[in-house]
Amino acid sequence: MNFIQDNIWWFVIGLNYLFVFITAGYEIMHNREPAKTISLLFALVVLPGIGLIIYYFFAQEFRKDKIFNRKKVYDHEMIKKWEDKLILEEKDLAHLENFFVDDKIKLVRLLQNNQTKPFTFGNKVDILVNARKKFDTLFADLKKAEKHIHLEYYMFRSDNIGNKLIDILCDKAKEGVDIRISYDYVGSSLSSKALKRMNSCGIEIFPFMPVWFPNLTRKLNYRNHRKLVIIDGKVGFIGGVNISDEYVNYKGQEDTKMYWRDMHLRIEGHGVKSLQAQFLLNFNFITSKEIEIKDEYFPTIEAAGKSAVQIAASGPDTDWKNIMEAILTAINTAEKYVYITTPYFIPNNEILTALCTASRIGIDIKIIIPEVGDSVVARHATNSYIEMLLESGVRVFHYCKGMVHAKTMVVDGVISTIGTCNLDNRSFDINFEINAFVYDKYIAQEMLVIFNNDLLECDELNLEKWRNRAYSEKIKESLSRLWAPLL
Template identity: 50%
Template sequence: MIEFLQSHWWTIAITLNYILALIAVVTILFKSINPTKTLTYIIVLLVFPFFGLIVYYLFGQEYRKNKIFNKKDILNNELIQSIEDKLEIKPEALTFYEAEAEEDQIRLVQLLQKNDKSPLTQYNDVEIIINGENKFEKLFKDIESAKQHIHVEYYILKDDKIGTRFLELLLKKADQGVQVKLSYDDVGSKISSKMKRRLTQSSIEHHPFMPVLFPKFTGKMNYRDHRKIVIIDGEIGYVGGINVSDTYVNYPENKKYWRDTHLRITGEAVFTLQVQFLTNWNFVSDKKIELNQTYFPKNKTETITPIQIAASGPDTDWANIMEAIFFSIVTAEKYVYIATPYFIPNDQIITAMQVASKSGVDVRILIPDKSDSWIAQHATNSYLEQLFDANVKVYRYKKGFTHAKTMVIDDVFTTIGTCNMDYRSFNINFEINALIYSKEQALKAKQMYLNDLDNSLCMDYDQWKNRGKLERLKEAYCRLWAPLL
């Protein structure tokens, strides 16, 4: 028997692989998931022995998601129900907006309110912040002024130069009696054991989001918390694309210029950010949170800037941010200006951009000239011809790497947040965006976008279509993996 196993081990192994692969294929076929994603998994399982099973085990199975996030959804609903009466959001916000806005904008507001308990907030001040160095200057100043609580949730939090300054400041405020809660993604973040001990020894509560055994080797593990949120005293909120890492700050010694966008918000929209933080905290801390009236103080902002906070993730019934982006593109009348570091879209977004452009809307997209991922770069390139065919203008940012995740439409609507234009952001990770219905802010975002185009190159379709066959082969290969990236 042993001799038979030794002499036929490869045949046995490959047979066992394909038995398991076929079981996995049948399981996938019975799931109601995107056909493109289904086909990708089937090809990977059948064409790549052993490796395909590993990919499916890490990314394809839903049992972990269903078990964990059904619980999270229950916790979310319980917490939201318990704090709804504490929200100081004016009931007339939508009524006011209906009198001022176009019909399509009102429908977008209603879409999110029905999908994700995302109320339209009316009284807000908002500041668009360009680049990490400017964000951290303002953030540190606000944290220094904190009197009651600081709530922090980041995908990437490292105790490098800027991260250490950030964490030291939190430790200082905790010593002063300010309540600090810190949530960080276990895959994206890297905090030393020494710093974690210091956080534990202080009064700072800190928890990783969905810990993994080997975070260094799971950079694309599913269901990560990709959000970047800070809330200070329930009055000031930060949200956008900038994580806590030296990469995001343009220090003189950095090799690459990093272009990014963030928001500083005061007013009623901060309450919605607070709710999103608390629902996540309820999950990561695994204990019932004690609600405090100071989390939802009386709003002091009198400026009218309508804002909705849209959140999406594996625990939401709908792809809220993707649906908002899709609807706003197909209802645009003049222009759609998109900036994203990763453009690996689903069919809905591609179709929306094509339809808008072919109907006369000026559709532009700004992507990095060189991505920080080889496979993401070629996967992005595989979608460009579909855009060129519909006369969408594609710009490559040449000054450095653009990580901004923004969209501005028709001088009336802007969204800034954490969501990339890719499968992972739309369907897998936890994301959060601010949707701003303001001409003033839209014009600022538009000018910011046009300034970035000054540092970009508009791609020429005639040159692009003459690229070599090897490049096309790379694109085709990487596109095969698009639903998994």
Template identity: 50%
Template sequence: MIEFLKENWLVIIIVLNYLLTISAVITIFYRNLNPTKTLTYIIVLVFFPFLGLLIYYLFGQEYRKTKIFNRKNILNKQIIKELNSQLNLDNKALEDLEDHFLNEKIRLVKLIQNNDKTPLTLYNKVKILKNGENKFKKLFEDINAAKHHIHLEYYILKDDTIGTELLNLLCKKAKLGIEVRLSVDDVGASISGDMKQKIIDSGIEFYAFMPVLYPKFTSRMNYRNHRKIVVIDGNIGYLGGINIADDYVNAPDKNKYWRDTHIRIEGEAVITLQIQFLINWEFVSNSKINIIANYFPKKPCKAKLAIQIAASGPDTDWPNILDALFSAITSAKKYIYITTPYFIPNDEIIMALQIASRSGVDVRLLIPNESDSWTAKYATNSYLQRLFDADIKIYRYTKGFLHAKTLVVDGIISTIGTSNMDYRSFSINFEINAFFYDKKTSENLKDIFIEDLKNSIEMSLEIWKNRSNLEKLKEAYCKLWAPLL
């Protein structure tokens, strides 16, 4: 028997591989995924022995709605129920808002509110922060002024120059008795052991989201926390595309320009942002947090600006951000302006954009000229022909790397957040976006989009058609991996 195993070990391993492959394929069929994703996984499993199983293990496992992400205890707290009850508008209030200016777009408000019990907040003040240097200047001012607590949740946090400055400031505040809680994604973040020890010694509560053994080798692993959230004293909130790293700051001596967008919020929407932070904190810390009134201070905002904070991820019943983006696109009458670093959408988003453009809506897409990911770049390119077919205008940002994630519809609805226009953001990672129902904010975001076009080139259909066969081959190859990117 031992001799047989020695002589036929390779055959045995191959047979075992395909037995596991057959089991995985059957599982995929039962999960009833969309045909594109199903076919992608089957091709990988069948034609890439061993490697295919590894890829399926890392990317194909479906944990949505399972116990690993069953994080609803915070929502059951009495104080949270009362806050949501106070914020939720009745039908009369929604009708008044509809009559005011939203018209049929009120369905987007109801969609997000029903799906994730995300209340529409009416009294808020918002500042759009263009690029990291503006964000960090304001953020550091607010942290310095913090009186009770500072809550931070980030995908990427590096202890480089800007990261060390932030962490040192947090340590200083913690030593002064301010409650500081910090959560980072274990794959996205890069913090030295010495700095981690300093953080803990200063009194900061620090946890990594879903720790992995080898973060450097798992950058595309599923179910990462892609959110960027800050809540200070329950009164001020931050969210958007800007992580904590020197890459995001345009210093005078920096060679590569980084174009990004973030927001600072004061008002009722901070309550929802705080709740989302606390839900995640209870998960990463694996402990029940004591919810106190100081996390939700009653500091009324007089400015009227309607905002909904939409969160999505494996712990939500519906892909809330995807649903909201789809609804916003299909509601457009005049224009749709999209800025995204990665455009790897599903068929529903592509079709919605095509129909909008063919119906006379001015649809424009702004993407980077140079991507930070070879596969993402060519996967994005593989979708552009379908946009050209519907006369959608496509622009490439040439001043530097474009990382902003924004959408504006008709100068009425707009969004800024962490979600890219790709499969990963729509259905795999944890994301969070702010949706604004406000003409001034939406017009402001439109003006920023138009300003960015001055540093962009419009893609020519004729030049696009004449690209090399090698480029087309790269696109076809990367499109096969699109559901995994």
């Protein structure tokens, strides 16, 4: 006993590395993605004690793994019940060859075969630039709701814009409209007063996977990053705008608040059914009860427009990296251009290689990222990839007007995608994400105009100047990149 007391620190360190050895063996034997495994092992080795705490609480959660495995089985069972309402038959899919040129049909088939990702015709799609346009449109549609309203948000705050939304929802609930809300426990900040008010109005509102230390786990936990609204099964909203004043560029605050550049979609038509399916699956999951599926959730809809839409959802509970695979396929089948806007660019090897290869064979690749952003570590990690992009001929632009939060891509004037997925490991592997893929040359043209307008607020990066940036910056970038799989 005296020996242990005299050598307590050596004993603690030895015990730490014994657990590190056991944990490392567990990680290696589970054949996870090598980059992520190496980052975890690095943290375990260089951060005695702290590394184990981070790993145990945030990086590896046995309970959640079991929950997600059960959710996969449950999702399959639910999808079987709804597939007659959702899935386009193969004979109909074969006719799509006439609507697409070259290899674009490959993306359609990829998403069609990934569970609830059907190709839907007859959609009316409206692009909503920035939060004020999104909320004006959303509030007008919510006031017209007759049967149900379903909302699913990563960030729902009871601030000015949040309380305006709550006012409308409570009014509709009093009119007899069924309202269900799923909000992420970590990303959201709802006061007890706001929650009590919504509950008293009969609104069903549930947090997504509550955690003990929400402020500490903001970047180290599985979160629901989706932003969805479904109204009467006929109108849907999807995109990057959260329910928070932070996103709204109020007049008079130009000098005190960062300008926020974002994008959202309003969909009217059959594509809303896929949004509805994803909402119901997650709502059933977090409430541990099965909602009775009513015909009104998947109503018969006349063609509202001419856009074709597919919804891609992914997360730690899906069999495939649906959104990442779709983005990868779109890049690999591009023939003219790929224009991307993303707030966080920390790509995996597949996406990085695809972009650089496409550029070197003559595809015009342009990427808009924030000049500053809202995360110092993420910004440095992003910067570590820029030199390789520039060397391959990819044109990279810093958005200088404020924070660009839009997650969009337009390819060859045919394919557009808007959603919640960033080009980083967290979106590809850890968070629950959802994107809309739109096949419409007119929508693609509108997206192209928006992209070019954003370029007017950007500075293009020059390879020689970038190489000559401060060495201290390069050190920060290299260190941040080590943590990229965990960001």
